Amino acid sequence: MRLRRIPGTRERIRQYAPWLVEEPQQWQGRWQEYIAGRLETTPTPVERKEIHLELGVGRGRFINQMAQEQPQHFWIGAELREEVLLTAIERAEKWQAPNLAFLWIDIETTTDIFAHGEVDAIYLNFSDPWPKDRHAKRRLTHRRFLDRYRQYLKPGGKIHFKTDNRDLFDFSLEEFKENGFSLEAVTFDLHKDPNLSSYDLSARVMTEYENRFSQKGQPIHRCIAVLP
Template sequence: MRLRNKPWAKERIEQHPQYIVANPEQHKGNWAEVFDNNHPIHIEVGTGKGQFITEMAKANPDINYMGIEIYDSVIVAALDRLIEADLPNLRLLNVNAADLAKYFTKNDIDRVYLNFSDPWPKTRHEKRRLTYKDFLKLYEDILVDGGEIHFKTDNQGLFEYSLMSFSAYGLLLKYVSLDFHKSDYEGNIMTEYEQKFSEMGNRIYRCEVKYQN
């Protein structure tokens, strides 16, 4: 993904700590104080411009959501959505997903969403894929027992790799669709990429997997 530089993005992020959490490491193990409730917390790793996570938060007010996005120039678009919606159950983190253990501990998170992640197709980049075993261990260390990953992509190679990675790790495959938009699944909320790729005629792949404890 080629990013357009937005030199003003960092300053805008700093101006809205009520939406993009500053110093998230201070809330590790106690995110209930941020949301002022004990509702389940779902995170989207790589939230992009925030369409999915914002609409999920609107649709499910009894669940707290957090969008994780490393790029300043991308997360400001999600910030604009959140400012407009002003949702009490949604926060954003401008951090690297590889550092999730700095901000969350066991039982902090109930579900992880991975939507249209970078496929990193070259073999030498396998460790960067968000479904690589090291990331699966990272999610396990912050999820509740029996926590889930919900994964969507239009990349067949990444989907096949991820299914094998999930299986090898010992995750339970709860749901698998090789053509999600032709399935009978109800209540799907699309990401920006999902909408774009679907309109292009690309097949969408989706699965739900659960950690077995």
Template sequence: MRIRKKKWAMPYLEDHPEYAILNPDQYRGKWATRFSQSAPIHVEIGSGKGQFIIGMAQKHPELNFIGIDLQDAVLAMAVQKAVAAQLPNVQLVLTDGGDVDDFFTKGEVDKLYLNFSDPWPKKRHTKRRLTSPRFLASYQQVLPDHAELEFKTDNRGLFEYSLVSLNNFGMQFETVNLDLHHSDPAIVQENVETEYEQKFKEKGPIYKLVARFGA
């Protein structure tokens, strides 16, 4: 989802280099230097206004988190949240998260999250889906062996496509949930919602899967 450009967004990002990264290629192989603690790094591709990635950083101070988004307006809102919370374990990156191997090295990322990605419903746009083989290959290049990919969507078509795509790529499913918010209460309690999820969870099921690369 694209939102209207905000003139204040880019100046705000430039004013907060402690959280906002505008040149991710310069940190390839050196992302640990952006954090005060040595800890596994979890990355969300398409972090939007940051509710999920900020929530995860607050809930798991023992981990480091990176949120990636292409739109400066929404990333600036995420940075605002990080500034307000003064979180030491989160960084926010302005870039296209599709080719993550351009700015992460093998094993530098311990887990990836895809939350409510654009479904690209037309068949001719299949290759643009973030769970298509091209993107899965990119993710595999930055994750250690057997690392997890966690995916949530409210789009049944995209979810079904993703199940087939990940299976054909040789990934092993840890969990497949067809109605996240009406499942085991412990799972619901552990779930950190995105803005989109919070708004649309009452309008239909939220689908979630967790899968590992490799056998």
């Protein structure tokens, strides 16, 4: 669904410093310095904060809650659509989790923003399924994007993937396997999975979209892809 552009949205987003990272390319390879500045600490290897990156934050319910519940990590949310990004940042302003920042970017540019091994985990929540075959390369689990994630996800790093689209899920499982990722916690109906309580917290924290559709009984598919 295309969002209606609201006049003044861009100006309002830029009013919410420090939540928005301007010119994030300058921090490539130096994100621990940025994090230390945000948290007003001195960066040391011992105190390194894991970086957890959500690509496509939507209205920000998921990343704001995760930042609240896992203050030991630093959470970065990337979003291009300005109307939903504004909502996510307004939520951050209300919740005041200091371990959270947003990037107003096209996901294609993330390889210019993060250095090799700099990101510990990636979250893809209800990405656009791009159902037509001719648009397959636009899917965020297509090998074209997996090659990008490989450039900055650390060895052993994980991609947490959720969708309600079975065709996209089947496609993604094959893409992960064919591109050298191992799979964990694969489920085709997350919220009815008897093992749900044993999964990591991100499996149980819902996006707005997920909450709405799971209440209607629509199955949610989820897996974790692990980079060797």
